[in-house]
Amino acid sequence: MPLDETIQTDGPRLDGAAWWRTAVIYQVYPRSFADSNGDGIGDLPGITSRLSALADLGVDAVWLSPFFTSPQKDAGYDVADYCDVDPLFGTLDDFDALRRRATELGLRVIVDLVPNHSSDAHEWFQRALAAGPGSPERARYLFRDGQGENGELPPNNWQSVFGGAAWSRVTEKDGTPGQWYLHLFDSSQPDFDWENPEVRDQFLDVLRFWLDRGVDGFRIDVAHGLIKKDGLPDYTPPKDAGSMGGGLAEDQTPPYWAQDGVHDIYRSWRALLETYPGDRILVAEAWVEPLSKLSNWVRPDEMHQAFNFSYLESGWSAPSIKGVIDSSLEVFDSVDAPSTWVLSNHDVVRHASRLALTADNAQGAGIGPKSSGLPDTAVGLARARAATAVMLALPGSAYIYQGEELGLPEAIDLPDEARQDPTWFRTAGERYGRDGCRVPLPWEAASPAFGFNTTGESWLPQPEAWAPYARDAQEGDTGSTLELYRLALALRHEFALGSGTVEWLSGYGPDVVAFRNGQITVIANTGTVPVELPVADELLATVELEGAALPADATVWLRVS
Incomplete structure (x- = not known):
């Protein structure tokens, strides 16, 4: 595409340097935002058709969860081609149209990059299977010989975030049991070996591809997981540790999370972004605690932002909220990075339900009809509105997950047969997983699929009780959650709260x-x-x-x- 297409900065919210220091960024989960062709799955043209609603809401940027070519075994976080759009969501032309429309509306566009692992359908992994042990093709991933007399045991005791062992054994071309490959997530998501220069070069090319198409930045999935400790030693996490590495003391570092080597990778990415005009950014999804350790991801020559999961997990408690705000401002200020604030995303129970839970809920575990401590809907919504009003008054950058501006609760009563999260299957139903926060949005109370499309199809069933949450049911109602968000965002801008102090x-x-x-x-x-x-x-x-x-x-x- 012509270079001038990549550097347009016109529009009401696209002026000024370092926009990301105060931005409110709206997360779009593409398969659940808006469906243009009626197949029950959201797509890029659907997003484009609804972007004006986000501009009207008052956000500054849109972050798109993965829409790349994928078998969709983990809702697109299993990527088979990093430089193309999955037909499920549209085409590269559709992406270009979305980006242009966003620019017209004054919205920046951030795309989701998944560098820790690929899909097992990625051509590199297929070549690795065909090439065999010791080959350069296998060296792009973490293949290892097994333990035991005949290699019948996994190389170590690591467990998958989704449950079960983090290793799967392949069958070699001659039909015999062969090596094992590491997958910190589903078995369909083999981990790359980031010590391999080929892997590093591939992702620099991927960054260039999307930067040349005009994206304003990247949200980096599992940003703390790319480098593994030498020797891949056994490790058993503490019982109270989060599966993604949260909840650990500063001196507790799992051999597969938060290794020092990741920082060299992000320095090279930052250097690449600095060669492009328009203040492009990197955002880390890094479940790293304490916050003093997370600040290493946002030093001046690395990422621009890192999600503040300590804030997300603080709960509805004044001492906890004040404590994490103080800690966040102190540690992020120490490296000249903005604090970020977030209450919901596609991996956690929506905060309109989570803040009213009366039992522990591990990250990614989800809730369902048999969960203990289920929330009171009214209490959850009241606390969610109140928590959001605190968040949007804080200096720094804030993130909104699609649907929270409608006050959407977690969809708890999904039928077992409708669930699709790998966590549900890998734990044999012991953990419900994340489907409950991913149900397609209600736009119009009286329309098929609540306006998600015109056919009534929906890849996850929408609760019948969601009609009052529909956007058109809330517009103009000064007491609605939608109008609360609009007012808060307008006041945040008017009074420059994002660049203020506490x-x-x-x-x-x-x-x-x-x-x-x-x-x-x-x-x-x-x-x-x-x-x-x-x-x-x-x-x-x-x-x-x-x-x-x-x-x-x-x-x-x-x-x-």
């Missing part, structure tokens, strides 16, 4: 989050006792206030005279 306010109890950012005072009540409010102009409230008191599970923005 000044904690004293005089409130332990269950209250109270701070000032510029002209805005934010007060959130995570407790059960109403909180007396100062005399001020009310700019936003997540509930209708009666008198001068803030009830439980509510947040207010005030401008004090």
Whole structure:
């Protein structure tokens, strides 16, 4: 495509350098956003047709989860061709049309890159199977001989994030049992060997391909997982550790997460992006704790942002929220990176349900009809609205997951036969997985599939009770969650909250989050006792206030005279 196509920066939100320091970025999960051809699966033309709704919402950029060629065994996170669009979602021309439309609307476009592993359908892996042990083709992946007298045991004891062993054994061309390959996720997702220069060169080419098509950045899937410890030693994680590496102390580093060697990779990527105009960015999905360790991913010559999963997992508790805000601002400021804030994404229970759970819920485990501690819908929505109002008042960059602006809860009662997440199958139904947060969006209350398409088809069934959550049912209703998001985003922009500072306010109890950012005072009540409010102009409230008191599970923005 012509070079001038890649550097357009016109539009209401595309001016200024370092836009990513304060941006609100909206995650689109393509198969569940909008379906243009009625097959029940969302696609790129569908996204393009609905982009104006996102511009109207007031976000700055759109992050697209994978739409590349894939067998779809893990909803596109198993990539067979990194430089093409899966026919399920459209064509490269469709992507170009989407990107152009986004630019017209003042929206930047970020695409999802999956470098830790490919699909087993990727031509490189197919060549590796055909070439045999010791070949250059196998050296692109982590093939190893097994243990035991006849190699019948896996090379080590590592477990897959999706459950079960992280190794699968291949059958060689002569029909005999052969080597094992590593897959930290599903067996259809073999891990690359990032010590191999061929792998590094391939992904630099992939970055160039999409940068030349005008993308504004990349969200890097499993950004902490590319390098494995030499020798691939056995490792048994603590019982309370998250499957992706969260919940660990600073001195606890699994041999397959957060190895120092990843930083050289991202320095080379950052250097490449710096050769392109328009302030392109890298965003790390790195489940790394504590935050002081995560800050290594966003040093000035590496990533621009890293998802703040410590904030996502903080729960509806004032001490926890204040603690993670303080820690985040301190550690990210120390490396001149913006703090990021996120409450939901395609891998976790939606926060309109999660914040009202009364039992532990491991990341990626999901919830279903037989789960313990299921949420009260009203309590969950109230807390979600209040938590979002805190998040959008914070300095830095914030992420919104599609549907949260509608107040969507987790879809809990999906039939077993409808579930598609690999976690459900690899744990024999012990863990429900992530399908509940991925159900297609409701756009129009009275339309087939709630306006997701015109045929009524839907790859995951939409709950019948979702009609009141539909976008058209909420538009113009000042008490709706949609209008709350619109107002919060407009005020965030008007008062430049993204580039502000947090000044904690004293005089409130332990269950209250109270701070000032510029002209805005934010007060959130995570407790059960109403909180007396100062005399001020009310700019936003997540509930209708009666008198001068803030009830439980509510947040207010005030401008004090």
